[in-house]
Amino acid sequence: MALTPEGTGAGDADWLRVHPASPFVRGWVALAALFLFFGRDTFERLLQGGPVFDESFAGRAPWLLLGGGTLLLLTVIGFILSWYFTRYQVAEGYVRVNTGFLFKQQRQARLDRVQAIDVVQPFLARIFGLAELRFEVADAGESAVHLAYLRADEARQLRATILAGASGASGAAGSSLLPSAAKEPGQPEAATMEAPERTVLTVPPSRLLGSLLLSEQSVAIAAGGIASVMLSAVTENRSFTVFLIPAAIGLVAAYWNSFNHGYNFTAADSPDGLRLRYGLLDTRAQTVPPGRIQALKVSQPPLWRLFGWYRVQVNVAGYGLAGSAGEGAARTTLLPVGSLAEVLEVLSLVIPDSGTPDSGKVFTAGIAGLAQAAGTPGTGTSGSADRPVDDGGFVTTPRRARLLAPLGWRRNGFTATETVLLLRSGRWWRNLVVVPHQRTQSMALQQGPLARRFRVADLVLHTTAGPVAPRLIQAGLDEARTLLEAQSARAHAARKRQKSEHWMDPAAEPAQRPAEDTQEGPHHG
Amino acid sequence: MPTEAIDPPGIDWVRVSPKYITVRLAGWALGTLVAVALLSLPLALVLSGTWKWPPLWLAVALPAVWLLLALWRLALIPRQVRSIGYAEREDDLLIRRGIFYQRTLVVPYGRMQYVDIAVGPVERPLGLCTLKLHTASAGTSAEIPGLPASEGARLREQLSARGEARLAGL
Numbered sequence: 033m034a035l036t037p038e039g040t041g042a043g044d045a046d047w048l049r050v051h052p053a054s055p056f057v058r059g060w061v062a063l064a065a066l067f068l069f070f071g072r073d074t075f076e077r078l079l080q081g082g083p084v085f086d087e088s089f090a091g092r093a094p095w096l097l098l099g100g101g102t103l104l105l106l107t108v109i110g111f112i113l114s115w116y117f118t119r120y121q122v123a124e125g126y127v128r129v130n131t132g133f134l135f136k137q138q139r140q141a142r143l144d145r146v147q148a149i150d151v152v153q154p155f156l157a158r159i160f161g162l163a164e165l166r167f168e169v170a171d172a173g174e175s176a177v178h179l180a181y182l183r184a185d186e187a188r189q190l191r192a193t194i195l196a197g198a199s200g201a202s203g204a205a206g207s208s209l210l211p212s213a214a215k216e217p218g219q220p221e222a223a224t225m226e227a228p229e230r231t232v233l234t235v236p237p238s239r240l241l242g243s244l245l246l247s248e249q250s251v252a253i254a255a256g257g258i259a260s261v262m263l264s265a266v267t268e269n270r271s272f273t274v275f276l277i278p279a280a281i282g283l284v285a286a287y288w289n290s291f292n293h294g295y296n297f298t299a300a301d302s303p304d305g306l307r308l309r310y311g312l313l314d315t316r317a318q319t320v321p322p323g324r325i326q327a328l329k330v331s332q333p334p335l336w337r338l339f340g341w342y343r344v345q346v347n348v349a350g351y352g353l354a355g356s357a358g359e360g361a362a363r364t365t366l367l368p369v370g371s372l373a374e375v376l377e378v379l380s381l382v383i384p385d386s387g388t389p390d391s392g393k394v395f396t397a398g399i400a401g402l403a404q405a406a407g408t409p410g411t412g413t414s415g416s417a418d419r420p421v422d423d424g425g426f427v428t429t430p431r432r433a434r435l436l437a438p439l440g441w442r443r444n445g446f447t448a449t450e451t452v453l454l455l456r457s458g459r460w461w462r463n464l465v466v467v468p469h470q471r472t473q474s475m476a477l478q479q480g481p482l483a484r485r486f487r488v489a490d491l492v493l494h495t496t497a498g499p500v501a502p503r504l505i506q507a508g509l510d511e512a513r514t515l516l517e518a519q520s521a522r523a524h525a526a527r528k529r530q531k532s533e534h535w536m537d538p539a540a541e542p543a544q545r546p547a548e549d550t551q552e553g554p555h556h557g
Numbered sequence: 558m559p560t561e562a563i564d565p566p567g568i569d570w571v572r573v574s575p576k577y578i579t580v581r582l583a584g585w586a587l588g589t590l591v592a593v594a595l596l597s598l599p600l601a602l603v604l605s606g607t608w609k610w611p612p613l614w615l616a617v618a619l620p621a622v623w624l625l626l627a628l629w630r631l632a633l634i635p636r637q638v639r640s641i642g643y644a645e646r647e648d649d650l651l652i653r654r655g656i657f658y659q660r661t662l663v664v665p666y667g668r669m670q671y672v673d674i675a676v677g678p679v680e681r682p683l684g685l686c687t688l689k690l691h692t693a694s695a696g697t698s699a700e701i702p703g704l705p706a707s708e709g710a711r712l713r714e715q716l717s718a719r720g721e722a723r724l725a726g727l
Contacts, residue, residue, distance in 0.1 A: 170693060349693060472665075472668075473668050473692040473693055473694040473696075473697060474662060474663055474664040474665065474668060474692050474694065474696075474697040474699065475662070475663045476660055476661065476662040476663070477563050477564070477659075477660070477661040477662075478563075478658070478659065478660045478661075479563045479658070479659045479660075480657070480658050481657045481658070484561065484659075487561075489563050492696070494692065494694035494695075494696035494697045495694050495696070496693050496694055497694075497695055501696075509561075509563060512563075513563070513564075513565045513566075516565060516661070516663060517565055520648070520649055520663050520665065523665060524648050524649075524665060524667075527665070527667055527723075
């Protein structure tokens with residue numbers, strides 16, 4: 033098989049290589065450009081009906097052929113060398129990748145620090161049955177490790193191996209299994225079974241299309257279109273309609289991108305975490321292990337309310353900031369469009385322990401709830417969780433500040449359960465942000481001059497880079513202060529608790545852990 | 558407008574060195590000088606007759622208004638510096654700043670990834686330094702300016718030690 037290391041010495045027999053076709057699949061653009069550059073002359077002449085070889089060409093032909101051939105040869109040699117020197121290894125709790133022959137790079141990442149694993153199949157790779165494996169750790173602008181390309185089934189097997197090692201769920205097997213799997217490169221697949229999974233929901237293409245048509249983007253486009261038509265009618269100047277053509281092309285591309293990435297979206301539950309699959313031409317399968325979600329946002333653009341649709345986005349360390357469209361946005365989307373029931377289902381998967389007996393009610397209140405017009409009763413000093421549950425326990429902006437947010441003051445609010453903090457906002461653009469207590473990085477209480485006049489303050493929770501920016505808007509000053517204190521205490525308690533579960537403690541250094549930590553995986557050293 | 562502090566009650570804030578006012582003044586002087594010089598450019602051009610358009614009063618008003626605002630900010634600097642404070646608690650570090658725009662930041666020790674100390678050209682002769690804390694979040698802009706160098710070094714060691722003892726996963 034392709035992965036068998038042929039030319040390696042006995043010492044590093046467990047180093048594997050990626051598929052030999054990888055550089056060609058990755059570098060097909062370079063090859064295409066090469067052919068285009070040297071073939072264009074001939075091609076153009078053919079189109080113009082001229083002879084393939086004319087006199088002037090005949091003189092140049094040897095030189096052209098020589099130059100083209102040399103370049104082609106160099107490119108192919110480069111490809112082969114880059115393939116030969118790209119090797120990877122999964123052993124002893126680490127995944128290691130060596131690349132480069134002039135500038136060598138060695139990279140290793142701890143398995144138990146994995147934040148997410150993606151198996152990506154760009155269109156061309158998909159034709160050849162190849163897949164790229166991406167392994168994300170925290171604090172990486174780029175993927176910590178990406179292996180392009182492996183055979184699709186090998187990529188899945190490797191993912192299963194990595195996840196088994198990372199989860200510690202396999203207990204002692206986690207360490208014994210990995211070296212054995214790596215020592216026999218011919219059959220590492222036999223060692224690790226892929227974790228079973230249960231499909232939770234799929235997004236039908238019709239709904240995806242509908243959600244795109246009703247998204248904020250479409251509203252902006254409609255407004256822009258109307259504005260430009262009116263402008264052209266008023267000024268009687270048609271010339272600037274020319275600019276609409278590239279704009280339209282851009283829009284079609286953006287819609288296509290969203291459709292391409294959201295097509296056939298499937299979420300599945302497995303012991304290794306949530307599995308997301310999507311894509312029309314380029315497909316991607318993401319695995320987000322449990323406890324890796326730093327913050328989560330349920331949002332609803334105004335037009336989606338017609339159908340009761342919601343979108344769920346997450347911050348995962350290593351995914352980084354989502355771009356406007358395309359890959360980044362797709363990767364941080366947990367559910368591109370779904371009903372309330374599906375949203376609650378997804379929430380129950382990623383937050384298995386919501387820390388409240390009536391999670392459905394609390395989440396629903398967070399997504400769609402509204403405080404009574406009289407304001408939250410008794411906006412005093414007490415916390416939130418023990419409030420009589422009329423509005424899911426949400427403490428909203430005090431009535432005195434309703435001039436600051438005439439629409440949103442009954443929406444803007446927070447509540448905390450045993451395990452998560454819920455922040456909701458927005459009357460038209462509904463938002464609910466959920467932050468697990470043990471994922472809070474730091475917090476800041478902020479207040480401007482206007483807010484001070486109304487004795488309200490904002491509480492900002494800092495999390496890793498991503499589309500979700502948790503912020504409690506215009507809470508009463510006393511409530512905000514109490515929350516700041518209570519939340520620090522809750523986060524502290526949650527951090528202490530989390531160390532006992534292997535899936536939950538991805539980044540703790542073994543040397544820096546307190547001695548009472550009992551459930552360390554054997555490969556922690 | 559009554560200025561009510563937003564920080565939780567019962568915290569002993571350690572204030573930064575009053576010498577930090579000098580640092581801020583130096584920054585203010587440089588910034589104002591450059592800005593006023595740039596904004597006076599139209600005035601010079603109008604006076605020399607190169608430019609016709611901006612009337613003289615507008616050309617004068619531009620740097621004048623800027624200077625006025627800068628003077629107001631100058632008057633605020635001592636109070637702003639006095640408002641900067643930090644407090645070491647059992648499990649977290651608190652940092653506060655601001656008068657009009659107040660901010661109280663809580664950074665748990667277990668969340669600190671690393672601690673920086675920076676010394677600028679104006680700070681060095683005054684024996685001051687700036688301490689920066691970094692967590693996994695870019696939003697944590699935790700900075701304590703105007704620390705005496707010895708206090709900065711002590712704080713860094715203290716924070717690193719506490720951070721290691723309490724380091725938690727992401």
